[in-house]
Amino acid sequence: MDTFSYLPTVSTRSQLIYTTILFTVLATAAALPFVYVDVSVRAGGLIRPVAERSEVKAQVNGIVASLYVREGQPVRAGQPLLRLQTEMLDTKLHLLALQQAEKRTFIHDLQLLTSLSNESFTTTPDLVPALRLHSPLYRQQFEQFRFLNRENLQTQAKRRRELETSQKLLTDKVIASTEHEDKEFALQSAVAQHQTLVERQRAEWQQALAQHQLELTRLQGETRQLRQEQALYTIKAPVGGTISQLSGRYAGSVIQAGEVVGLVSPDSTLVVECYVPPKDIGLVRTGQTARFQVEAFDYNQWGMVVGRVMEVANDFTLVDKEQPAFKVRCRIDQPYLQLKNGYRGYLKKGMTVQTRSTVTRRSLFQLLYDKADNWLNPARS
Template sequence: MPRCGAIRRGICISLLDRWFPRLRHYRDIARAALDAEKARGNPLQRQRDEVEFLPAALEVLETPASPVGRGLMWALMLLFAIALVWSTIGKLDVVAVAEGKVVPNGKSKTIQPLEAGIVKAILVDNGQHVTQGQALIELDPTEVTADVGKSRTARVDAMLTINRAQALLDAQTANRAPTVKAVPDATEDRQRDTQRFAESAFYEHRSKVTSLRSELQKRVQELQTTQHKISSLQQTLPMTRAEEEDYQTLLQQSYVPRHAYLEKEQARIQQEQELAGQQSYAKELQATIQEQRDDIDTAIAQFRREQLDALNQAQQQLAQDQGDETKFQQRQWQTHLTAPVGGTVQELAAHTIGGVVTPAQALLVIVPDDAGLEIEAQILNRDIGFVRPGQDAEIKLDAFPYTHYGTIPGKVMSISQDAVKDDKLGLVYPARIQLGAHVIVADGKDVQLEPGMSSSVEIKTEQRRIIEYLLTPLLKYQSEALRER
C-alpha cells in the first residue's frame, strides 16, 4: 500500500545523509592513491618489445597494468552514480488497479413484463437493431382482453342507466314519453331494451298517478254532494224547530192532539241527526281527500327519488368502470413489449413460444444508439482512500492485450459514496471512468468498443521516487527488527 509522501521523503533524506559522507570518504582515498602513484612515477621506461626479452619475473614487474580494468571500474562507478541520481530524481506512478467493464453511459434499458404471462411471439434476436416503439415480445392477452370487454360492458350499462334515469326525470317534468339518449358503444338491442324499459317505467308511474287522481276526484265529488246536503239541512232545520215549537204551544192550549206534536219533534230530531251524520261524513271525506293528495305527491316524489338514486349510483358505477377499463386497457397494452429507445438487442432471455414469464423478469436489454461508452469499475476497499474524481487512468481491455494493442486513456468521473457487496471481491466502490477513445487500433483497423467488454483500470493515484521503492523494504525490516511481540 502507498505510504505518506512526507514520510518517504524523510526516509530518503535520512539515508542519503547517512551514505553520502561514506561515498565522499572513499572518493578521497581513491584520489589520494592516484596522486601518490603519479608522484612516484617510473624513471625507467621500457618499450613493449624490450620488456618481452626480460626474465619472466622482471617482465611481470616491468609490464604496466592494463587500463581496461581501471576503465571498467570507473565505468561501474559512473553507472552507479547515474543510477543513484536517477533513482533520486526519477519518479514512478503509483496505481490502484480496478476491474471493470464497458457500459453505455446512458445505461442499458432492461425490458421487463409488469405481470406474469405466456409468451405469444418473440419478434427480435440478439444483436438486432430496433427503433423506438418497435414491438419486441408479445404476451398472450386472452385473460386481460376478457377483462377489458367485461369492464367496457359494465361502463356501457352504467351510461345507459344514467341516460334512462335522466330521460325519466325529464319525462316526468314534461309529462311526455321519455327518450333515452344513445350511447356510442352500446348495441342496437341494448339501446332498444333500455328505451322500452324507460317507457314501461314511465307509463306505469303515470298510470299509478292517474288512478290516484281518479280516486281523489271521486272523493271530492262526494264531499261536494255531502256539503250540499249539509247546507240544505242547515237551512230547513230552523223551520222544523219553529214548527215543533208552534205545535208545542198548540198542545198546551189543547188545540192539537199530542201525537201531532210528537211527529214534529221526531222530524226535528231526525233532521238534526242527519245533519250531524253528514257533517261527520264530510270530515271523513276531507281527511280521505288529503290522504289521497299526499299519496299522489308521495308517488311522484318516490318516482323522482328512485330515478335520482339510480342516476347517482350509475354515475358512481360509471366512474369505477371507467377506471377499471383504463386499468385493463393499460394491462392489455403492456402485453406488447416495445422498445423504449432505439438501440441494439442484447441478453435475450425468452426463447420459447408458450413459455411462462414472471413479473419484473429481465427478458432482454437494449443498448441505446446515442449512448456513449464508459467503464464501470469496482475499486477495492484498500484503494478507495487514494482514488479521487479527476485522476487519470489507463484502461487495458482483456480482448486486446495491451502489450500488443496498447492502452486507452481515461479519467475518473465519479465514485460511489457507499460500498456494495461483490461475491468475489468483497466490499467494493463502483466508479465511472471516462474513456479517452471509443475505438482501438487492431491490425491497422479501428475497432469499435462494445458494451460488456471486460477491462482492467489502472488509476494513477500519485508518484513516488524510485529510491523509495528500493529503500522501503530495508526501512521496513529495520523498523520491525529486534522487537518482541
C-alpha cells in the first residue's frame, strides 16, 4: 500500500482561502504601526455656569413684608427679591425730615436777617425793611428788634433836637457850657446804644445761623445713615440669573441676620466641570480637545458636544466617598445638540455628561504592545 495515500488532498479553493486569511493577518500586523487612533481620558461631569452660584444673605434681622419673586424665576442683578418691615426706620426718617425742614426755614430767615446792611437800621424807623420771614420765631425776634431800633432812633432824634436847642442857648449865653456838654453826651450815648443793639443782634443771628447749619448737616448725615440701613431691609439679587431655594419665605416670616434666603445661579457661559482621577490627570492639559456625551440626549441620534479644556486644578478634591480627583473645567463650542432634521436640543445647567478628553494619538501597535506588557511584565502585575 502506498504510504502517502492517506494524506488528505488539499483543494485549490481551500488553499486560496488559507492564503487570503494569512495575507490579511500579515497585512494587518504590518499596518499596526501606521494606523493611529485618538487616546482619550474619560470622566463624569456636570454642565454648570462659569460663575459660581451666589448666596443671597440677609444683612439685618426682620420680618418679611413683601416677596417679589417666586422659585425658579429669572432675576436681574440688583432686582429686589424681598423686603423686610421698616416701620421704626420710616418713623425716624419722617421725624428727621420734619427737623430738616424746620432747620432750612430757620436758615432761610437768618440769611435774610444777616444780609441787612447797617444803613438799613440807621434810617428813620418807617424805612426799616419788612422781610418775608417764614418762621414765627425769627419773625417775632425781628419785630422786637425793629421796635427797639425804632425806639432808639426816636431817642436819637429827640437828643439831636435838644442839642440844637442847647447850641442856640449856649450861643446866646443863656445856659452854661456844662449843660450843653450834657446834651452832647446824651446824644452820643443814644448813638452808641444803637450801634451796640445792631451789632449784638447781628452777632446773635450769625451765631444762630452757624448753629442751625451745623445741625442741618448733622441731621442730613443721620438721614443718609438711616437710608443706608433702610436699603439693607430690601434684599436684592447680587447677580443676574435664576433664583432658587426660596421655599418657606412668605410675608410675615422671620429672617435672621446672616441667614441665606436663596441662591442665584448666574446666567453666564456654560462650561463642563468634571473630576479626573489621579491616574489620568498627568495626561490632561489646557487646550486639549474634549468631547461630551450628554446623558439627557441619545448619543446615537444627537451625537456629542465638542469643546476644549480651559482649566486644570493644581490640587485634588475629595469626591465620591472621599476619593481624590482633580477638577477640570472645559468650555463648550456650542450650547446645543442638533438632529439631522435640524431640531436643536439646548444644554441646560445641571445636565450630566461623560467627558472624553483627547490626550494623544497612538498607533495600534503601541497600544497592543502596552497591553501585552501589562499582561506579561511581572513588575506590573
